[in-house]
Amino acid sequence: MEEIKKNKAKQGRSIGAILTDLSMPIMLVVLIAIFSILNKNFFTQLNLTNILVQNVHIAVCSCAVMMIMVSGGTDLSIGYQMSVAAVLVAKLLSTGKVGVFPAIVLGILVCMALGTFNGVMGHVLKSHTMIVTLGTMAIFQGISYLISDSKNIHNLPNAFMYLGQGRLFGFLPLNVVIMAVIVVIVAIIMGRTKIGRKVYAAGDNPEAARLAGLNVTRIKILVFTFAGLLVGIAAILMAARAGSAESGTSGPGIEFTGITACVLSGVALKGGEGTLWKVIVAVFVLGVLSNGMQLLGVGTYPQHIARGAIMLLSLYLSNRAPKKA
Amino acid sequence: MRHITKTYPGVKALDDVSISFKKGEVHALVGENGAGKSTFIKTIAGAIHPDSGEICIGGKTYPHLNPKQAIDLGVAVVYQELIQFEAMTVMDNLFMGMEGIDGMFINDKIRAERTQQMLDSFHCNVRPTDLIRDLSIANRQIIEIIKAVIRKAKIVIMDEPTAAITVEEQETLYKIVKELKEKEVTVIYISHRLDELFEICDRVSVLRDGQYVTTVNITDVDKDGLIALMVGRELTETYPKKPPCSDEVVLKVEHLSGNGLEDISFELHKGEILGFAGLVGAGRTELMHLIYGAAKAKDGKMTLRGKELHLKSPADGQKAGIGLVPEDRKFQGCFLDKALYWNTSISNIDNIGKGPFVDTKEEMKQAEIFKKRIRIKTPDMKVKAGTLSGGNQQKVVVAKMLAPKPDVLIFDEPTRGIDIGARAEIYGMMVALTQEGNSILMVSSDMEELLGMSERIVVLHEGHQTGTLNREEFSQEKILTLASGL
Numbered sequence: 014m015e016e017i018k019k020n021k022a023k024q025g026r027s028i029g030a031i032l033t034d035l036s037m038p039i040m041l042v043v044l045i046a047i048f049s050i051l052n053k054n055f056f057t058q059l060n061l062t063n064i065l066v067q068n069v070h071i072a073v074c075s076c077a078v079m080m081i082m083v084s085g086g087t088d089l090s091i092g093y094q095m096s097v098a099a100v101l102v103a104k105l106l107s108t109g110k111v112g113v114f115p116a117i118v119l120g121i122l123v124c125m126a127l128g129t130f131n132g133v134m135g136h137v138l139k140s141h142t143m144i145v146t147l148g149t150m151a152i153f154q155g156i157s158y159l160i161s162d163s164k165n166i167h168n169l170p171n172a173f174m175y176l177g178q179g180r181l182f183g184f185l186p187l188n189v190v191i192m193a194v195i196v197v198i199v200a201i202i203m204g205r206t207k208i209g210r211k212v213y214a215a216g217d218n219p220e221a222a223r224l225a226g227l228n229v230t231r232i233k234i235l236v237f238t239f240a241g242l243l244v245g246i247a248a249i250l251m252a253a254r255a256g257s258a259e260s261g262t263s264g265p266g267i268e269f270t271g272i273t274a275c276v277l278s279g280v281a282l283k284g285g286e287g288t289l290w291k292v293i294v295a296v297f298v299l300g301v302l303s304n305g306m307q308l309l310g311v312g313t314y315p316q317h318i319a320r321g322a323i324m325l326l327s328l329y330l331s332n333r334a335p336k337k338a
Numbered sequence: 339m340r341h342i343t344k345t346y347p348g349v350k351a352l353d354d355v356s357i358s359f360k361k362g363e364v365h366a367l368v369g370e371n372g373a374g375k376s377t378f379i380k381t382i383a384g385a386i387h388p389d390s391g392e393i394c395i396g397g398k399t400y401p402h403l404n405p406k407q408a409i410d411l412g413v414a415v416v417y418q419e420l421i422q423f424e425a426m427t428v429m430d431n432l433f434m435g436m437e438g439i440d441g442m443f444i445n446d447k448i449r450a451e452r453t454q455q456m457l458d459s460f461h462c463n464v465r466p467t468d469l470i471r472d473l474s475i476a477n478r479q480i481i482e483i484i485k486a487v488i489r490k491a492k493i494v495i496m497d498e499p500t501a502a503i504t505v506e507e508q509e510t511l512y513k514i515v516k517e518l519k520e521k522e523v524t525v526i527y528i529s530h531r532l533d534e535l536f537e538i539c540d541r542v543s544v545l546r547d548g549q550y551v552t553t554v555n556i557t558d559v560d561k562d563g564l565i566a567l568m569v570g571r572e573l574t575e576t577y578p579k580k581p582p583c584s585d586e587v588v589l590k591v592e593h594l595s596g597n598g599l600e601d602i603s604f605e606l607h608k609g610e611i612l613g614f615a616g617l618v619g620a621g622r623t624e625l626m627h628l629i630y631g632a633a634k635a636k637d638g639k640m641t642l643r644g645k646e647l648h649l650k651s652p653a654d655g656q657k658a659g660i661g662l663v664p665e666d667r668k669f670q671g672c673f674l675d676k677a678l679y680w681n682t683s684i685s686n687i688d689n690i691g692k693g694p695f696v697d698t699k700e701e702m703k704q705a706e707i708f709k710k711r712i713r714i715k716t717p718d719m720k721v722k723a724g725t726l727s728g729g730n731q732q733k734v735v736v737a738k739m740l741a742p743k744p745d746v747l748i749f750d751e752p753t754r755g756i757d758i759g760a761r762a763e764i765y766g767m768m769v770a771l772t773q774e775g776n777s778i779l780m781v782s783s784d785m786e787e788l789l790g791m792s793e794r795i796v797v798l799h800e801g802h803q804t805g806t807l808n809r810e811e812f813s814q815e816k817i818l819t820l821a822s823g824l
Contacts, residue, residue, distance in 0.1 A: 206694045207687045214684050217673050224632060224670050225685045225738060226656040286675070 036330050037278050037294040040323070044298060048305035055308055062186065068300040069192045070095075070251035071270055072293055076199040077240035077247070078271035079292045083203065084236040085216035085284030086142035088131060088268065091244055093153035095264025098124045098248035100161040103258035106169050113172045121245035127153060128241020132234035142237075157260040167257035177253030188250050195246065200289045212236055217285025273320075274299060277327050298323070352377050352388070355550040357543050359493070362522040364515055366535045366556070369545035369568055373757075375528050378545065379495045382526075383415045384408035396492070411493075414486030418497040420478050424471035429453040431470055432485050456484045460514055476507035483514055487521075494518060495526040500534060504617045505818070512538050530757070532561050544568055565758060577790035578762075580769045583610035588777045589629075589746050594638035597624045599801045602638070606746065606779060609772045613792030614781045615817045620798040622781040623665050626748045629779070630662040631655030643745065656685065661739035665750040665781070667728065671735035674724035678716060679705035681723050681734050686741035708737035712767050729760025736767065747771060749780045753787060765791060785814055799823035 032039070049056040074091060081088045102120035105111040111119075131149050135142040179187040203209040214222040215232045223229045247267075252258040274295040280287030302323060306316050352374045359365050367375050380386045382393065384403035393400045395411050403411070423431050429449045453466035462480045464473055470481070479499055486494045496515075500508050515538050518525055527539060535542055536556055544551040544567045551567055559567075589606040599621045606612050614622045627633040629640065631649030640647040642658055649655050652662070664670035673681050683690055683701045690704070691697030705719040714733045716726060723734055732752065739747060749768065753761045768778060768791065782788045788795055789812050797805045797820035805820040 205696060207691070207696055208694065210680075210684065210687050210696055213676070214673065217676060218669070220670050221664075221673060222684070224630075224652050224662055224664050226651075226653040226742070227684070228651065228653055285673075 033279075033330065036327055037291050037298055040327065041294055041298045041301060044301045044305065048301065048308070052305070052308045055305055060304070060308070064297065064300050064304045065189050066186050066254065067304070068296055069186075069188045069254070070247040071267060071274075071300070072192050072296045073195055073243055073247040073250065074267050075271040075274045075292050075296050076196060076289065077243035078268065079275050079280055079287055079289055080199065080203065080212065080236050080243075081142070081240050082272070082275050082280045082282070083216050083284060083287045084212045084233050085219060086132075086135065086233060086236070087272070087282075088128075088146045088237070088240065089143060090127070090131060090146040090150035090153050091240075091268040091271065092265035093150050093157055094124050094127045094241065094244045095248040095251065095267060096157040096258075096260050097127065097153050097160065098245045099252040099258035099263035100157055100166060100260055102173075102249060103166040103169060103252055104160055106173055107166050109170075113170060116173075117249055120249055121242060124245030124248065125238050125241040128237040128239075128244065129234060131241075132237030135237070136230050136234060154260075154265075161258070161260040163260065165257055165259040169252070169256055174253050174256050177250055177255070188254060191246075191250065195243065196289065196293055199243070203289055208232075208235075213285050216281075216283075270296075270299060273324060277324060352381070353548045354391070355545065355548070357550060357553060359524050359526060360541075361492075361524055362519055363540040364519055364525045364527055364538055366527045366529065366539040366542040367545065368529070368532070368535070368542055368564065369551075373545040373568075374548040375545055376497070377548075379415060379497060379526065379528065382408065382493070382495065383413055409489065412489070412491045413493045413495070414482075414489060414491035415495040416479055416482040416486070416497065416499060418499075420475075420482060422470050422478060422481070425469060427467050427469055428457075428464060428473070428481055429466040431481060432456070432488060436489070456488065460484055460517075461510060474503075474507070476503035476511070479503070479511070480514065483518070487518070487523075491523065493524045493526065495528070497528045498530065499527075500529060500531055504619065505822075506617075508534070530755075532564055535564075536561070568758065578766050578769045580611070580772065580791075580793075581609075583607045583772065583777070583793060588643060589779075590639075590641040591629065592639045592641075594625075594628060594635055594640065596636035596638075597621070597628050597633040599625050599628065599798075602796075602798075602803050604796050604803075604806060606777050608777055609775065610793050611768065611772060611778045611780055611791050613788045613795040614779065614798065615785075615788050615795050616798035616821050619800065620821065621801040622798055623750055624801075625798065626662060626750050626779065626781055629655070629746075630660050630748060631658075632662070656742050656744070659743075659745040660748065661685075661742065661744035661746070662748045663732070663735050663739055663750060663752065665754070667731055667735060667755070671738075672723045672731050674731075675722055677720050678709075678714070678723055678726075678734055679719040682708050682719075682737040682741060685738050689742075704741070705737075708740065712736060712740075712770075713763065727757075727760065729756045729763060732756060732760075732764060733767065740771075745775075745777065747776050747778050749778060751782060751784075752780060753782075753784065761787075785817065788817070789814070797821050 045056070054060060074095070077091060078088065098120040101123060102116045105116040105119065106113065127149070131142065131146050134149065135145045138145055175187065176191070177188050181187055181190060203212065211222070211227050211232050214225070214227055215229045219229050248264060251263060255263070274292050275287065276282070277298065278288065278291035278295040280292060299320065302320060303316055306319060311319070355374065355378065367378065369375050377386065381388050382403070384405040384407055387402040393403060400407070423434065432453055433449055450466040457464060457466065460480055460483070462477060462484070464477055470478060473481070483494065499511055503511070512534070515525055515527070527535070529535060539556045541553055541555055542559070542564065543553040544564070546568060584607060586608040587605045588608050592603050594602045602625060604612065614625070616622045624633065628635050630652055631654045632652045634650065642660070647658050649658065655662070668674060673684070679702050682705045687696065690701050702719065708714065709716065709719055712733050714737065715730050723731055726734065752768065753764055756764065772778060780791060793809055795807045795812065795817065796803060797807065797817055799821055800823060804823060807816065
């Protein structure tokens with residue numbers, strides 16, 4: 014009897030664990046179902062493609078946020094890093110003197126430099142990167158406004174905008190394809206490579222990692238550099254889709270969307286834990302939520318409230334189930 | 339007179355245990371890890387509710403206690419891992435949650451005076467305004483005890499109070515325990531160090547696998563008898579016989595300085611276990627970190643197999659052929675919420691699989707080899723390290739260090755917090771490693787372990803080397819004298 018009871022208890026627990034594990038996909042399906050019922054315009058090819066296209070840069074950014082969080086850091090400056098890259102590339106392109114390709118490369122390189130700066134500062138100042146990037150965020154903000162002169166920069170060349178608006182074979186959005194490729198690459202790096210393993214180790218227990226012979230400092234800085242690369246790409250995808258760039262709107266705030274997606278999907282704040290595909294699903298949970306509410310005519314402010322409520326609900330779900338089997 | 343009975347059907351962490359504690363006695367609770375000591379004290383403290391059974395305190399019977407109730411009844415626990423407000427002062431910690439010390443507002447003067455009185459009476463040399471996080475572990479424990487006394491505790495439970503403090507501090511602690519006893523306070527004392535029980539305890543109760551074994555007067559039993567009760571069998575030989583090492587010098591350290599140490603010199607032979615003795619603060623761990631490359635040397639020379647070493651990081655140490663099994667398993671050794679295979683491969687990850695990718699099959703294969711080689715007891719190398727017992731976790735840390743195939747292994751407190759049965763296995767593993775050609779540096783605060791395992795012992799005192807003893811010269815007195823710098 015007792016054996017059976019034990020087994021049952023075990024099963025119950027594992028179902029709970031599975032629910033926690035799949036809470037984001039389940040939430041996504043539930044939200045899609047609800048919005049499909051409530052509004053006939055929701056579940057259409059046009060709208061679903063829209064959701065994908067609109068969240069491309071957020072997904073790419075969230076990859077960066079996830080890597081940084083797994084390594085034990087936090088980056089609040091990502092939004093303004095994007096802003097710097099977006100206005101810089103847009104400004105260069107709008108002059109008409111710089112080619113599309115060199116401008117993009119330069120934008121990405123600048124973002125990598127900014128990311129590396131964050132990582133190096135975190136090491137030099139021996140402070141948590143959340144505080145460090147709170148400072149660098151202000152610096153990047155200033156740089157961005159200096160470049161843009163607080164102006165909206167538009168008149169970008171078509172070749173550039175193709176990156177954000179073009180369709181492969183007439184139907185496949187190019188930016189979604191780019192996003193998919195990046196997500197797969199980052200997933201492989203984090204899940205299958207040696208350096209990915211080291212990133213998890215450095216975030217999980219930095220002292221144990223150091224004593225295990227890993228160069229924790231280098232790993233952490235490298236993560237910030239790589240995150241900069243991703244943020245740069247995200248900035249370009251965003252500017253290319255919008256066809257313009259502006260310091261205040263091209264990026265800022267995205268760091269919190271990224272952190273929200275990460276936290277929702279179980280990326281540990283202390284580092285060392287997290288699964289990329291879940292982060293991406295969480296990005297689209299947030300994306301579907303705001304798209305669906307927009308279709309229903311819910312105003313921006315109630316949307317904020319709903320978003321916060323979803324976050325609290327998912328925290329409740331993930332903390333209710335026992336974490337240790 | 340108290341009488342406590344508890345049964346746990348499901349897990350049976352405690353199986354129908356009844357122990358009575360007398361007023362004003364020092365009552366030791368012993369048993370191997372997992373015997374149920376922690377569960378037992380948690381029930382008294384009200385942290386967990388027993389499934390059945392009852393708790394009698396001062397003539398009243400309770401089916402279970404809540405933390406608040408337990409405190410009101412005069413139960414105070416000094417946990418092994420102290421739970422304190424680290425950024426607050428001594429006096430604020432003492433009076434936290436207490437009312438009636440001053441008025442509506444905090445009166446620091448009154449608090450400081452009262453704190454000073456208490457500190458004086460406990461011979462504790464700290465100021466009321468010191469921050470808790472700046473105090474030594476021993477002083478922090480004393481603060482917890484004072485806290486218990488201020489709250490007029492009738493039962494004080496101490497969970498491994500001497501695990502992390504120096505010999506002199508132990509003496510102070512024993513004195514305090516005796517003073518508590520004079521005040522008619524019941525002290526429940528949990529310890530892995532059996533020697534000290536004979537010094538301070540009146541009676542001792544033994545738990546084994548969640549079951550109550552017996553209670554004896556400390557005068558009616560000796561250490562071997564107590565161990566036999568704990569493990570349920572006679573442990574005739576705790577320390578495995580080790581064949582003598584060769585004369586070949588593997589590691590030579592000459593006039594090494596840095597990281598708080600000065601002028602350390604010794605030689606390590608192939609297949610040798612070289613012990614390092616010293617009090618807390620002698621710099622033993624710091625020395626090991628120097629040798630491993632985790633700290634930078636200022637001066638001196640290290641030669642490994644004829645090659646001079648210039649270590650700048652643990653990675654350099656590993657490359658040179660040195661491995662460290664650190665002192666603190668949880669914070670420096672194990673990745674507790676990662677799988678075992680993940681733990682065993684992380685040090686050697688660059689060599690598992692081609693190019694940038696990890697070869698997970700190869701990784702698992704190597705993990706299985708380690709499982710057999712050093713007998714890690716687990717159904718599966720995919721379980722998380724945190725789910726294993728301390729002894730098995732330690733083996734995982736050893737496996738992690740063995741993966742890069744070192745010549746010299748450093749064991750810093752190899753059996754801290756590991757129960758007696760599992761210790762024997764760790765010792766067996768260490769001897770087996772020396773037979774495979776490894777040489778071992780072993781830091782230990784456990785005198786028996788040092789004497790039983792080492793072939794020679796280097797003694798440190800406050801960063802200086804005060805002696806090197808050969809096996810023939812081994813004696814506790816000698817080591818203690820050297821370690822005290824006398």
